[in-house]
Amino acid sequence: MKIGTLASHSALNIISGAKAEGFETELYCTPERIPFYKSFGMEDSIVEVPSFDAILEMDLSDVIIIPHGSFVAYIGSERILNSNLRIFGSKELLRWEEDRKLKSLLMKEAGLRVPKEFEKLDDVNTPVIVKSDGAAGGEGYFIAADKEEIEAKLDSVKGYTFQEYIVGTKVFTTYFNSLAKDRLEVFGADIRYETDADANLRFDDKPSFVVVGNLPLVLRESTLAQYYDMGVGFIDAFKRKTGQNLAGPFCIETIIDKNQDIYTFEFSGRIVAGTNVWMPSSPYSFVTFGEDMWMGKRIAREIRDLHETGRLDDVLR
Numbered sequence: 001m002k003i004g005t006l007a008s009h010s011a012l013n014i015i016s017g018a019k020a021e022g023f024e025t026e027l028y029c030t031p032e033r034i035p036f037y038k039s040f041g042m043e044d045s046i047v048e049v050p051s052f053d054a055i056l057e058m059d060l061s062d063v064i065i066i067p068h069g070s071f072v073a074y075i076g077s078e079r080i081l082n083s084n085l086r087i088f089g090s091k092e093l094l095r096w097e098e099d100r101k102l103k104s105l106l107m108k109e110a111g112l113r114v115p116k117e118f119e120k121l122d123d124v125n126t127p128v129i130v131k132s133d134g135a136a137g138g139e140g141y142f143i144a145a146d147k148e149e150i151e152a153k154l155d156s157v158k159g160y161t162f163q164e165y166i167v168g169t170k171v172f173t174t175y176f177n178s179l180a181k182d183r184l185e186v187f188g189a190d191i192r193y194e195t196d197a198d199a200n201l202r203f204d205d206k207p208s209f210v211v212v213g214n215l216p217l218v219l220r221e222s223t224l225a226q227y228y229d230m231g232v233g234f235i236d237a238f239k240r241k242t243g244q245n246l247a248g249p250f251c252i253e254t255i256i257d258k259n260q261d262i263y264t265f266e267f268s269g270r271i272v273a274g275t276n277v278w279m280p281s282s283p284y285s286f287v288t289f290g291e292d293m294w295m296g297k298r299i300a301r302e303i304r305d306l307h308e309t310g311r312l313d314d315v316l317r
């Protein structure tokens with residue numbers, strides 16, 4: 001049994017963690033990326049592929065695949081959902097994450113505070129962020145102070161969602177739901193730094209939300225306790241809606257406003273790049289394990305624990 005992933009996003013995190021737990025690893029790497037991953041001493045893991053979606057044609061029956069943000073971007077959720085890949089985590093959650101309506105439904109079911117969404121342009125009565133359907137990474141989003149500004153900027157409102165714009169600090173909190181240990185672990189938090197939305201000085205009216213990187217964030221402990229409750233609400237809601245257990249890493253993406261209200265605008269049902277800031281350990285994972293524990297290693301540990309108790313199939317869906 002091996003652990004494998006695509007050479008992108010959080011591959012260093014995943015592969016180093018799997019190695020630390022004693023697994024053989026496979027890193028599916030396109031030719032131009034090989035020197036980069038070799039420079040970390042990962043040559044024994046590298047499996048050269050002409051393109052990332054080539055893994056769909058390979059026999060990977062002895063490999064547990066750890067999905068990350070580049071899977072959907074490079075392969076597409078549909079092809080992943082229909083594949084025979086043995087994926088760690090919940091494919092069902094991927095489906096909910098993809099669909100804006102289902103996504104919103106799950107966040108509400110979890111009892112999370114979500115920004116108001118306006119069905120019709122006429123209903124808009126607050127500054128909004130205008131989101132185009134199917135956009136990735138906030139591309140093409142823009143902010144409008146009111147209805148008139150939206151009308152001036154859009155020829156047609158078809159394919160757009162208007163969401164209350166929340167002013168505050170973007171906080172991405174990552175969790176690990178362990179079926180082996182039957183507990184939810186709050187893993188760490190980070191701030192996603194986006195250009196040019198986070199730049200102090202700007203002269204354009206259409207800021208870009210392209211992610212530059214992530215900054216570590218240690219929350220007030222009382223706030224962290226709130227996030228713990230939010231995480232519990234989330235896994236419970238997922239169970240109620242799908243009958244499945246949410247397994248492994250997920251992230252709740254929020255904005256905390258000046259009243260300390262936490263608004264959730266998004267979630268991810270897999271490892272997020274923000275966990276890369278917590279290698280070799282986050283303060284919380286260190287407290288939980290008394291040893292270095294980063295997300296890639298945490299995933300591998302869970303796979304081993306479940307394998308040893310014959311429950312691995314529970315998380316390969």
Ligand code: ATP
Nearest residue numbers: 115129135136137138139163164165166209265266
């Ligand atoms: P990704 O899938 O990469 O997370 P996406 O296309 O789903 O991106 P969102 O995560 O929904 O886009 O939003 C991108 C960025 O837009 C956020 O990181 C945040 O900066 C901003 N944003 C989204 N919703 C709101 C909101 N309601 N109020 C204020 N800012 C927001």
